[in-house]
Amino acid sequence: MTQITAGWIDDPHTQQVCEMLTGAGYECYFVGGCVRNALLDVPVNDIDISTNARPDHVIELATAAGLKPVPTGIDHGTVTVVAGGTPFEITTYRRDVETDGRRAVVDFADSINDDALRRDFTMNALYADQKGVVVNPLNGLPDLLARRVRFIENADRRIKEDYLRILRFFRFHAWYGDVNAGLDAEGLAACAANLAGLETLSKERVGSEVKKLLTAADPAASTASMAACGVLNAILPGADAKYLPVLVHLEQQTGTPSDPIRRLAVLGGENVKTKLRLSNAEAKQLAQLRTEIGSLQSPAALGYYLGADMARDVILLRAVLMETPLDETAFEQAKAGAAVQFPIKAADLMPAYQGAALGEKLKELERKWVASGFALGKEQLLGKSKDQSK
Known part of the structure; x- marks a missing residue:
């Protein structure tokens, strides 16, 4: 018998x-x-819970128990019950009646086995009772312990039920798979055979999965496999996975936390914002990284203009893409640049400069100050300005 021992199971609110x-x-x-x-x-x-209770019964029971039920996905059998400030997503056993590769028509089921069979991977079809005793209806436990991501029953059929499972296959391997063992051969073949199905998915769903994958500690092997079987180019034309392992190595070497946008910058690709439906902030971050990789800005200047974290990312990306050794002292220079403040205020140039001319003069002096390595002081900068305004 396998049993989970965890604080969240023993928590009184969970047990309630x-x-x-x-x-x-x-x-x-x-x-x-x-x-x-x-x-x-x-x-x-x-914390997700499966039950044979129908959603309306779950709502009645929660209300009677003094808990707060929220019908977050009641059409699909899901009710979120809040206990002690913790949300518990309770879903009635389900079975697929019809699928089209994007969404499924489901019906409620009474058997935990039926519920397990509609899931994607064997490691996702694991259950545990109220005491933490593991229930393993599809024998997924050996796969989980071996860190083997494997589709339930027929991989091709599972993918045709929802083509997003192609991306989930690689994402799960990045997070839970055994890198040395490689990806499941049947799963890879099924992914390669169903590339056209990726075109039917919404860009939001694709982008969400890609960002989750790229947030893993080391997604390099999974991403390389995506490239090898055609998935990467199908969702992100022009992307190249060859530099990602180098970036991951440098991140680990320098203790830099993973970041999906930094990793997207090293993958490249065309029209990434649209293909992955990035937010405006994410798209701006990606564009800045790509621009500064090829710029001549010093580490300190990068820190001043972009902030220490963004400057660090540019320094890492330059080392990877230009295939040059990483100078870790550049990180300290970037931090120092991020901490300095431009000594000139608009009022220092008035009334000699007004309106647009004032803005241009401020930018000009700031550029000179940055180019000097922040060495020019206020008096030196103002002296030059006064000389030039005569």
Whole structure:
């Protein structure tokens, strides 16, 4: 018997939600990420529960127990019950009635086995009861412990139910897979055979999966496999995965946390904002990184103009893409640049300069100050300005 021991299971609020269901004669099982992560001893962020209770019964039971039910996805059988400030997503057992590669028509089921069969990977079809005892209806536990991402039953059929599972396959391998063992051969073949299905997905869903993948500690092997089987070019034309392992190595060497936008910058690709539906802030960050990689700005200047973190990213990307050794002292220079303040204020140039001319003069003096390595002081800068305004 395999049993999970975790603080979140023993928490009184968790047990209260479980007893709300079991006390009324219904089944109650933790499922998916919370079970998978607990077994791998990695942080659990969300607690999902599966039950044979129908959504309207869940709402009634929660209300009677003094808890707050929120019908977050009631059309799909999901009710979020809040206990002690913690949300518990409770979903009725389901089975697929019809799928079209983007969405499924589902019906409620009474069996945990039916519920397991509609999931994507064997490591996602793991359940645990109220006491943490693991229930393994599809024998996914050996796959999880071996860190083997494998589709449930027929990989091709699972993908045709929802083409986003192609990207989830690589994302799960990046987060949970055994890098040395490689990706499951049947799964890879099925992904390669269903590339056209990726075109049917919304850009938001694609972008979300890609960013999650690129946030993993080391997504290099997964991304290389995406490139090899055609998935990467299908979602991001022009992207090249060859520099990503180098960037990841330098990130780990310097203790730099992973960042999906920095990693997108090293992948390249055409029209990334639209293809992945990036937010305006993400698109701006990506554009700045790409621009500054080829600029002549010093590390200190980068720090001043972009901030220490963005400057660090540019320094890393330059080392990778220009294939030059990384000078870690550049990080300190960037931090120093981020801490300095331009000594000239608009009032220092008035009334000699007004309006647009004032703005241009401020920019001119700032450029000279930055080019001097921030060495020119206020008097020197103002002296030059007065000389030039005569």
